Amino acid sequence: xxxxxxxxxxxxxxxxxxxxxxxxxxxxxxxxxxxxxxxxxxxxxxxxxxxxxxxxxxxxxxxxxxxxxxxxxxxxxxxxxxxxxxxxxxxxxxxxxxxxxxxxxxxxxxxxxxxxxxxxxxxxxxxxxxxxxxxxxxxxxxxxxxxxxxxxxxxxxxxxxxxxxxxxxxxxxxxxxxxxxxxxxxxxxxxxxxxxxxxxxxxxxxxxxxxxxxxxxxx
Numbered sequence: 001x002x003x004x005x006x007x008x009x010x011x012x013x014x015x016x017x018x019x020x021x022x023x024x025x026x027x028x029x030x031x032x033x034x035x036x037x038x039x040x041x042x043x044x045x046x047x048x049x050x051x052x053x054x055x056x057x058x059x060x061x062x063x064x065x066x067x068x069x070x071x072x073x074x075x076x077x078x079x080x081x082x083x084x085x086x087x088x089x090x091x092x093x094x095x096x097x098x099x100x101x102x103x104x105x106x107x108x109x110x111x112x113x114x115x116x117x118x119x120x121x122x123x124x125x126x127x128x129x130x131x132x133x134x135x136x137x138x139x140x141x142x143x144x145x146x147x148x149x150x151x152x153x154x155x156x157x158x159x160x161x162x163x164x165x166x167x168x169x170x171x172x173x174x175x176x177x178x179x180x181x182x183x184x185x186x187x188x189x190x191x192x193x194x195x196x197x198x199x200x201x202x203x204x205x206x207x208x209x210x211x212x213x214x215x216x217x218x219x
Contacts, residue, residue, distance in 0.1 A: 047162040090119065105132075109123070137164055137182070
């Protein structure tokens with residue numbers, strides 16, 4: 001009997017995560033009577049797969065100065081491709097952390113020029129909001145407000161929440177709780193000459209994450 005090509009290791013891993021999240025959505029429907037949309041299942045499975053693959057990387061983390069000169073992670077199966085930006089572009093990397101015990105969240109944004117030299121930082125505390133998904137969206141929205149206040153016209157927004165980037169780029173928000181923030185983000189996009197929204201792995205967003213943690217512990 002002939003052999004069948006199942007795809008690369010990365011393809012097989014993603015397929016397994018799709019199956020896992022389809023089963024989880026089934027359990028959510030049966031036991032909680034909640035429906036998960038197809039787009040949500042796909043986004044969640046891709047996000048989980050990417051995080052798994054990050055953990056599996058047995059390489060030295062790439063520092064901020066190296067990011068623009070690297071085209072892909074040293075693992076050739078990684079789905080993440082480093083973007084290139086025009087010299088006029090300001091790159092804003094954002095992240096959010098929560099304190100469930102004290103019921104608040106922190107968002108942090110670090111701005112870089114096209115050579116990834118830091119040109120500014122911004123943070124904010126949201127009392128009584130500790131939902132990670134909402135805070136990631138708020139982090140992006142506030143990054144856009146901040147960029148607009150700085151009169152930056154060519155901008156690239158990068159975060160490690162895949163579902164946020166996917167939702168913003170799709171122009172469709174299937175989560176009712178996110179709708180108003182998504183509308184704000186789509187409206188704010190008109191303030192810029194060029195704007196992009198990209199997912200980056202946590203390793204490449206570590207500075208924003210670390211700073212958000214620092215701000216949280218100082219509250």
